Amino acid sequence: MFALTPVVRVLLIINVLVFFVTNESVIQQFGLHSFLSDEFNPIQLLTHMFLHGGFGHIFSNMIGLIVFGPMLERFWGPRRFTFFYFFCGLGAAFLFSGINYFEMSQVYEAVRDYRNDPTPENFVGFFTQHGGSLYDQLAGFIDRFDAQPTNPQLIDGSLQIVNRYYTDQISQPMVGASGAIFGVIMGFGLLFPNTQLFLLFPPIPVKAKYLVIFYGAYELYTGIYRSQTDNVAHFAHIGGMLFAFILIKYWGSQRKTFY
Incomplete structure (x- = not known):
């Protein structure tokens, strides 16, 4: 159904395997805690990207990875795509943590x-x-x-x-690959803006650039006007998109530099 590329396949496998061994203790130890918490550990900036809070959480993130990731990996190659993925994930974590602080x-x-x-x-x-x-x-x-x-x-x-x-x-940890995935979505929208995507809800075709604009506007709005019962890390999503935009624009200005 999906033609997975090597890095996307490895990321998918790791996320799924980690999901099946994740429990509350693992989330508390490796989820991303506030900088103000005694439980914060710098390694959490990386490890939180492979943890998910439930089936719906990991399902939505992995669908985003396997739908949008392969085209980026084919376009850039494995090394640059891997760097891009983790750059977006770490950037999202830093932005979220800064606002949380x-x-x-x-x-x-x-x-x-x-x-x-x-x-x-x-x-x-x-x-x-x-x-x-x-x-x-x-x-x-x-x-x-x-x-x-x-x-x-x-x-x-x-x-x-x-x-x-x-x-x-x-002490409430943040988990999920959402920051990196939203970076991937932003990257797809920037590089393939006129690609037609067929949505499930509602079932209509839409160009990638409009989907990215909608996602960005929605996350910005819900991040600023977030209700107190909303436990979604909207600013991590925004961070992933922001760092994706910055990196792609930088790469575009350095066309003589290759990995």
Whole structure:
């Protein structure tokens, strides 16, 4: 069905094999943690690209790889395609981690402010701004705290909840080859912009360049206006596309340089 090229085949096999041996312990050890987490290890910048959180996750990524990857590998050759794939994946990881560092630093500042003034109003304000998805779960505690704002047990409990929320946020690993795959999609769109692709949903033909524009605009929008219940690493997708664009434009300006 698909004429797989050598590097694409190897990447596919490795991802599938790793998927079948992946468990929660493996994800915690080799998924990409926040730079602020004690569990962060530089090797995770690479290893997270071979881990996936479920069948749907790996299926969508591998479909992207086997649909768009072979043409790029034939065009560039195995060495340049391999470099491109990992360049996009690592670039995506750095962009995601940089934005995550900025966001989690803001959460840490809010945690520190709450520690200095643990009141029911500030507790509600903290979770309204940073953890709205947990607000309903905390409704009972908030009612008790609001009724007894000077109760030392409730104050201590609120501090534990806020501290645990921050720890949970920075300990949540990011996994998946999506950054590299979105780089591959961007590369395909740049090099073969007028290639007709037939979508499944909706079942219509579309040129590759328009698909890339749609993906980029969608990921940018959802990344900026991401809901608190959205656990998709949109900025990793954007990072993969951005670094693909940069590298292809650089290669285009260095036509006398070959691998």
